[in-house]
Amino acid sequence: MHIQRTPLVTTTLGTTRELVSFHFGTPGAGEKVYVQASLHADETPAMLTAWRLKQRLVEIEASARMRGEVVLVPVANPIGLSQHLLGQFIGRFEANSGQNFNRNFPMPAASALVERIRGQLSNEDAAHNARVLRAAVRDMLAATTPRNEFESLRLALLTQASDADIVLDLHCSLEATMHLYTSPASWPALEPLARYIGANGVLLATDSGGQSFDEIHALLWNEVRALLGERVPLGAPNIAATLEHRGQRDVGYDDASRDAEAIVEFLIVRGVIDGSARELPPLAHAATPLAGSEQLIAPVSGIVVYRASVGAFLKAGDAVFDIVDPLTDAVTTVTTKNDGVFYMRRATRFVYAGAPMGRVTGERAFRKGVLIGA
CATH class of the missing domain: 2.40.50.100 (RNA polymerase II/Efflux pump adaptor protein, barrel-sandwich hybrid domain)
Structure with a gap:
């Protein structure tokens, strides 16, 4: 396991924060999976699940079973963790700007990306084109200069996830059953995860209108594909989802351990971890449109x-x-x-x-x- 500490821009005198990420496996050895928790900082069940997942990944890596790369950010919002007012935890909105921590993420424009990579693309090799696109996204993000702590947090998160094949954003709701949000394009690949984790609802939307963290990765892929046309193969789209780990008060070791193990089994199915996953359980309910x-x-x-x-x-x-x-x-x-x-x-x-x-x-x-x- 490699630990990376990314300092955030200091907004006020005497304060410094950092984003801590844990890296497992070997970059380029297989699929890259990016997992972050509690971007809405008051959604604590996600953090506990990520903590348990980190323990499992340490065990798995020690047994030489990693076949891909996993980047885990258990505390995706150190800014929001510090926001308390009169005893109330305010982790959904950034206090200085009022912005939702999980809305309007600024990815590079698809048109600028296509212009940047057009001369590097192959008319035959979809995997090559996917690598070129992801590298270009990362390079364009690296050229961005954040103006404050909030922008630097967003940039750090986007940079970590920009070249991932799979993006999992762990959240929870107020009072809720286990459910997840994803796109119709990502859903076939993510159905095993929904089954293992016991999702009681799956909500599908190509564009929900909020430009949330998971959605922008798939949206960018769709926009680039449309601009390139059918003659330039791009391969499978980015696979991305938001997992809602029940409600804010559902913080317990048993749930966290079950959810972490479900993610591990999904990674085994994807070939990121070597091993045999248990038989797929039935899907609790069929996926439905978010618009429904x-x-x-x-x-x-x-x-x-x-x-x-x-x-x-x-x-x-x-x-x-x-x-x-x-x-x-x-x-x-x-x-x-x-x-x-x-x-x-x-x-x-x-x-x-x-x-x-x-x-x-x-x-x-x-x-x-x-x-x-x-």
Whole structure:
């Protein structure tokens, strides 16, 4: 194992932070897998899973079973870890700018990339073209000068992942069942991971509109492919996903160990680790379009009483939660319009009118525009 420490730009006097990454295997020996955890710094279950995964990778490397390369960043957001206000942990948004740590990542423009690499491409060798593209992305990122700590963190994360074949971004939700987000292009390669990790929901979107960390890698590949045309082979797209490790309070050794082992088994299937993975378990539910997930909105203010358990499979018309008005005695029941999994919900139990309260998967796409929240 090699440990790399990347210093971040110092924004204020007397403060310094660094991004720590752990490197396993041999670069260029096989597929490169990049795994990071808790880019939203208050999503602690992801960090615990990454810690357990690091222990397993140390064991695997010591037994000479690494056949590819794994880069692991267990603490992807040292900035957000320091943000606390009146006892509340604020790790989703950068306090100075108000920006979401996992939105609007600035990858190089596809047109500039194509112009840079056009003379280096082969009309026959897709693997060669993929290597050229990834090297160009890394070179263009290296030529970028961050202006502050926030930008330097983003640049460091992008640089580590820019030449990876597989990008896994570990998160969690507020209160949730295990689920993941990925693109239709990545889904066939990632289905074994969804099965091993017990995903209770898989949400698919080519472009959710948020330019989140995992999505920009696949989007860039698609844009470059469109510009190059069919005559220039590019090979398989980048494989990328966001894994949601249940809810913020689901921090326990058992879950973390199971999730880490599921990632190890997926890496065995990919040939990154030598060994025999266990038989694939069944997929809990078929993948559904992110555009088909129903956002449940509170129509009034009041006390929330959930009537459906997170992770439950609901039928259209089932009651999801009540809102109780203690002044008028009114009880407003919110039902779902979809058949699907109630995969995430808010942790608060008092809401204002118009608050987003949770989501239920659905087979029929009906939403357009930006598909993910702030």
